[in-house]
Structure formats: C-alpha cells, structure tokens
Amino acid sequence: MAALATAVAAAAAGQQQNDSCSSTAGAGGPFRDCKMKAEQAKKVEFIRTAQKLKTQLANIEKDKNGHLYNKKSDFRVEYSILEELEHSMTVSRKTEKAKIQQQLSKIQNTVKRLQQQLKDVKPTPEFVHKLKEMMEEVENAINAFKEEQRQIYEQLLKEEKTAINELSGFERKVELWALGSSITEKVLKLASARISVDKTLENHLPEEVVEFERFLQRTGGRQGGWDDYDHQNFLKVWTKHKGRLSYMDEALEYLCGRTKEDIEQHDKWYQEFLILHExxxxxxMKWKEKQQQEKEGKLKEKEKSEKTLKEQWLQREEAQKQKAEKERKRQQAAIEAWKKQKAIAFAMEQASQRKLEEEREKKQQKERQRQCHMKLLLERYTLQKKEKEELEKLEKEKRKEAEKEERKKIAAEEITKFQKRDLHKLELRILQKQAKEVEKQEKEKRLAKLREKVEVHVTRDRSRLYRPTKGWEERTKECAPTASEPLLNLPHRAIPSWRQGHLL
Incomplete structure (x- = not known):
C-alpha cells in the first residue's frame, strides 16, 4: 500500500514537472507535441493501473478481515495473535506512508521553487550558481529517497523469500503426510526383502561397507530420518557455508518446524555419515586395486603366450604394410590433386559470395532508407488521423447534443398530449359515475313505491301467545272421556297404511 502511494505521488510530481517544462519550453514542433502526448498517455495509464491495484487491495483486505475478525470462528485464539500483528503492521504502514508523503512534499516544494526561479532568469554567474545548488539539492533528495526505497524493497523481498520458503516447506510436509502411509508400507516391504539379501552379502563385502550399511539402517537411511525436502535444504545451506557454524541462522530460516537441537543432531549425523562414506x-578402492593386481598377473601370463604369436603375425603384417604404403602414396597423390582443384573452386565460390553479400548490403541499406521514409510518412499520417478523429468526435458530440434537445422537445409535446388524453378520460369517468348515481337514485325510488303497495299493517295482540289454538281446542273436545261411560279403548296414534302389512 505504501509503495502504491509513493508510485502515485511520484507520478503526480512528474506530471506537474512535465507540465511546467512544457509551458517554459514553448512551441517545439509537432514531433515534440506528439512525444509529450505519448508521455501523458503513459502517465494516465500508470495512474489507472495504480487505482485498479488499489481497489484490488481493498477487496483482498475486505476478504481477509471477514475471515480474521470473525468472532464465531473455531480458530479465534489463533486469530487473536494475527489481529495484533495486523494492527501493528497497519500502524507501521501508516507511519511509513506519512513519512514518504512528507519526503515527496519536500521534493515537490524544492521543484516548485526551482520553477519559480526559472521564470525570472538573470544572466549572472551568481544566479547560475544558485540554480546549480538548487538542482543539486533536488537531485540529492531524489537519490536519497530512491536509495531508501530500494533498501526497504530489498528487505521486503528477503522477507517475502523466507515466507515463500516456509510456505513451500509446509506444503511439502503436508504432501508428504498424505503420501506417508503408502510410502511407509512400501519401505517396510523393501526392508524385509533387503534383510535376507544383506545377510548373504555381509560375508563377501569389506568391513567398512558393512559398517556403513548398518549405520544407515540404524539411523534412518541416507537422510538421517528426515524427509527429502528438509534434508536437501540442510545440504544446500551446509555446502554454502562449508560446514561452518555460521550456517545455523540461515538453516533455521529454511527449515521451518526444526529446532536448533534437531539441526545440531543432524549435523553430527551428517559428519559421521561423511566419515563412514569416505x-x-x-x-x-583398495578392493578394486586388489582385483586389478590379480587381473594384471593373469594378463601378464597371457601376454607371454601371445607375444610369440604376435611376432609371427608382425612379420606377416610388415609385408602387408609395405604393399599398403605404396597404395597409400598413390592415393595421396590423387587426393592432393583433387584438393587443389577443390581449393580453386572454393576461392571462386567465395568471390561470387562476396559480390552477392555486397549487393545484399546495398539492397538492405536502400530498404532501411525506404523504411525510415515510410516511418516518417506513417507518423505524419497517424497525427493527421488523430486530428481527424478528434474533429469527428467533436462533431458527433454536437450531433448527440442536438438529438438530445430534439428528443426533449418531442417528449414535452408527447407529455402534453398524454395529459390532455388523461383529462378527457377523467371527465368521461366522472360523467359515467354521475349517470350511475342518478340511475341508482331512480331505482331506489321505484323500490320504495313497490314496498308501499305490498306492505301489510297488523295490530299486535299479546293475549294470543298464551291462548290455546283452534286445533288444540278441537282435539280436547274429541278425546276427553265422559265420567259416566267406562274407558274401553285406549287412544293411540294411527298406523300408516304402508306399515300395516309388516305388522301383521
């Protein structure tokens, strides 16, 4: 973040300086204007990329804070340490940013003072000396700032390198943990197979070889019980420092997860390993020398027997050699004659090639001149094209503005039309509502007249409620028994005709 802020500030200072230089330099031709435009475009592009990086950094920090400051996380205790570290790093970053901004503002102020001095130029040696001092001051400030930033970046790169090494080490360990189960099974199988073979070899091998193999079996192989990644890192650091004690600090950086005691023990093991290996x-080597001596003795015996055969063969060979020598001399004379002819042909071919190369160089020179001419023409054409495009852009903008105004007018007219149409519809709805209300009132009047015609007026008689009805009176008359006559038949309800057959 601090580096990004410095880059943006430096770009802004450079922009101001270039603007001032362009104002003092005056009109320097179209080529200079084109160059200035290209530089400005580069600066704008740099600022855009800086802004993109800034937004990207903000998004990354947001994701990080979402994971880091989550209070519901299971790793809250571990994250609290990271929170403290984050807080201290943000404070240091802010202080660094303020310091860099202060330095840049100082440089900017000195540049502005130099610009003001350049506005009122006086042709005196004192003024020139003063300008020289100011320019040296600006240059020294910029160089000091650059050197300080370079040192900071180097330190950050070292820290980044150690962090990458640690991460790669942890990743390697995780991969080895995953592969550990399958590898250990294979190692156990191989070890069981080797034991039977080793017992037979021990009887024939030298004592030093057997001792070395036993040492490897006892201490965990050629890596001393360490994994391949840690052992290779240890060897790299150990060979770099040639076994001196100064390698310990660097080894601790490379071997994350290993303590100083582990490294010292591994160092002792490695020294013993080297001694036994030697x-x-x-x-x-001794065994090989012994074998070689035995071979040499056998060879000497063979040589004695072969020597006699060789002498006979040499006599025959000598006669054949004389014949071959004569043939060789004859062939050599023929080859020398052929070589002379070939040398003459080669010289003629080289002369023709030189001529061709000279012609080719002339053609290439002409082609270069033509390309330079075409390049200048292209530059002019591109400048004209850019001017034309700018003019077309301005015309398009004007046309767009005119079209916008036309659309606004049409929209205003359409709005008035729609408003009139809506008012007309509202009036129609109000008239329809009024007509419905009039119809409703007339309907209610007709219903009231009908109700008046049909309505019956009855007077209330409260004694009717507790008087017996006519039916009850008739029933009591028929059913009431006389006192003089005896009761022969008990009264009961009549049986309906559809049930009479079932009862029988």
Whole structure:
C-alpha cells in the first residue's frame, strides 16, 4: 500500500514537472507535441493501473478481515495473535506512508521553487550558481529517497523469500503426510526383502561397507530420518557455508518446524555419515586395486603366450604394410590433386559470395532508407488521423447534443398530449359515475313505491301467545272421556297404511 502511494505521488510530481517544462519550453514542433502526448498517455495509464491495484487491495483486505475478525470462528485464539500483528503492521504502514508523503512534499516544494526561479532568469554567474545548488539539492533528495526505497524493497523481498520458503516447506510436509502411509508400507516391504539379501552379502563385502550399511539402517537411511525436502535444504545451506557454524541462522530460516537441537543432531549425523562414506570409498578402492593386481598377473601370463604369436603375425603384417604404403602414396597423390582443384573452386565460390553479400548490403541499406521514409510518412499520417478523429468526435458530440434537445422537445409535446388524453378520460369517468348515481337514485325510488303497495299493517295482540289454538281446542273436545261411560279403548296414534302389512 505504501509503495502504491509513493508510485502515485511520484507520478503526480512528474506530471506537474512535465507540465511546467512544457509551458517554459514553448512551441517545439509537432514531433515534440506528439512525444509529450505519448508521455501523458503513459502517465494516465500508470495512474489507472495504480487505482485498479488499489481497489484490488481493498477487496483482498475486505476478504481477509471477514475471515480474521470473525468472532464465531473455531480458530479465534489463533486469530487473536494475527489481529495484533495486523494492527501493528497497519500502524507501521501508516507511519511509513506519512513519512514518504512528507519526503515527496519536500521534493515537490524544492521543484516548485526551482520553477519559480526559472521564470525570472538573470544572466549572472551568481544566479547560475544558485540554480546549480538548487538542482543539486533536488537531485540529492531524489537519490536519497530512491536509495531508501530500494533498501526497504530489498528487505521486503528477503522477507517475502523466507515466507515463500516456509510456505513451500509446509506444503511439502503436508504432501508428504498424505503420501506417508503408502510410502511407509512400501519401505517396510523393501526392508524385509533387503534383510535376507544383506545377510548373504555381509560375508563377501569389506568391513567398512558393512559398517556403513548398518549405520544407515540404524539411523534412518541416507537422510538421517528426515524427509527429502528438509534434508536437501540442510545440504544446500551446509555446502554454502562449508560446514561452518555460521550456517545455523540461515538453516533455521529454511527449515521451518526444526529446532536448533534437531539441526545440531543432524549435523553430527551428517559428519559421521561423511566419515563412514569416505571409509567405504577407500575400502572399495583398495578392493578394486586388489582385483586389478590379480587381473594384471593373469594378463601378464597371457601376454607371454601371445607375444610369440604376435611376432609371427608382425612379420606377416610388415609385408602387408609395405604393399599398403605404396597404395597409400598413390592415393595421396590423387587426393592432393583433387584438393587443389577443390581449393580453386572454393576461392571462386567465395568471390561470387562476396559480390552477392555486397549487393545484399546495398539492397538492405536502400530498404532501411525506404523504411525510415515510410516511418516518417506513417507518423505524419497517424497525427493527421488523430486530428481527424478528434474533429469527428467533436462533431458527433454536437450531433448527440442536438438529438438530445430534439428528443426533449418531442417528449414535452408527447407529455402534453398524454395529459390532455388523461383529462378527457377523467371527465368521461366522472360523467359515467354521475349517470350511475342518478340511475341508482331512480331505482331506489321505484323500490320504495313497490314496498308501499305490498306492505301489510297488523295490530299486535299479546293475549294470543298464551291462548290455546283452534286445533288444540278441537282435539280436547274429541278425546276427553265422559265420567259416566267406562274407558274401553285406549287412544293411540294411527298406523300408516304402508306399515300395516309388516305388522301383521
């Protein structure tokens, strides 16, 4: 973030300086104007990329804060340490940013003072000396700022390198953990197969070789029980420092997860490994020398027997050699004659090639001149084209503005039309509503007249409620028994005709 702010500020200062230089330089031709435009375009592009990086950094920080400051996370205890580290780093970054802005503002002020001095130029040696001092001051400030930033970047690059090494180490360990189960099974199988073979070889091998193999079996192989990645990093640092104690700090940086005691133990193991390995080499060399001496003895015996055969063969060979020598001399004379002819032909061919190369160079020179001429023409054409495009752009903008105004007028007219249409519809709705209300009132009047015609007026008689009805009176008359006559038949309800057959 601080580096991004410095880059943006430096670009802005450079922009102001170039603007002032262009104002003092005056009209320097179309080529200079084109160059200035290209530089300005580059600066604008740089500022755009800086802004994009700034937004990207903001998004990354937002995602990071979402994970880091989440209070519901299971790793809250570990994240609290990271929060403190984040807070301290933000504070240091802010202080660094303020410091850089202060330095840049100082440089900018000195540049502005130099520009003001350049406006009122006086042809005196004192003025020239003063300008020289100011320019040296600006140059020293810029160089000091650059050197300071370079040192900071170098330190950051070192830290980044160590962090990348640590991360790669952890990734490698995780991969090895994943592969650990399958690899250990394979190693156990191989170890069981080797034990049977090793017992047979121990009887024939030298003591140093057997001791070296036992040491490897006892201490965990050729890596001392470490994984391949850690052992390779250890070897890299150890060979770099040639086994001196100064390698310990760098080894701790490379070997994340290993303590100083682990590295010291591995160092002791490696020194013992080297001693035993050297002994093994020496014993193998001695064994080879012994074998070689035995071979030489056998060869000497063979040579004695072969020597006699060789003498006979040499006599025959000598006679054949004399014949071959005569043939060789004859062939050599023929070859020399052929070589002379070939040398003459080669010289003639080289002369023709030189001529062709000279002609080619002339053609290339002409082609270069033509290309330069075409380049100048293209530059002029591009400048004309840019001017034409700018004019067309201005005309398009004017046309767009005129079209916008036309659209606005048409829209205003359409709005008035729609408003009139809506008012007409409202009036029609109000008239329809009024007509419906009039019809409703007339309907209610007709219903009221009908109700008056049909309505019956009855007077209330409260005694009717507790008087017996006519039916009850008739029933009591028929059913009431006389006192003189005996009760022969008990009264009961009549049976309907559809049930009479079932009862029988």
């Amino acid at each position: 002994r093994k080499k020496e014993s193998i």
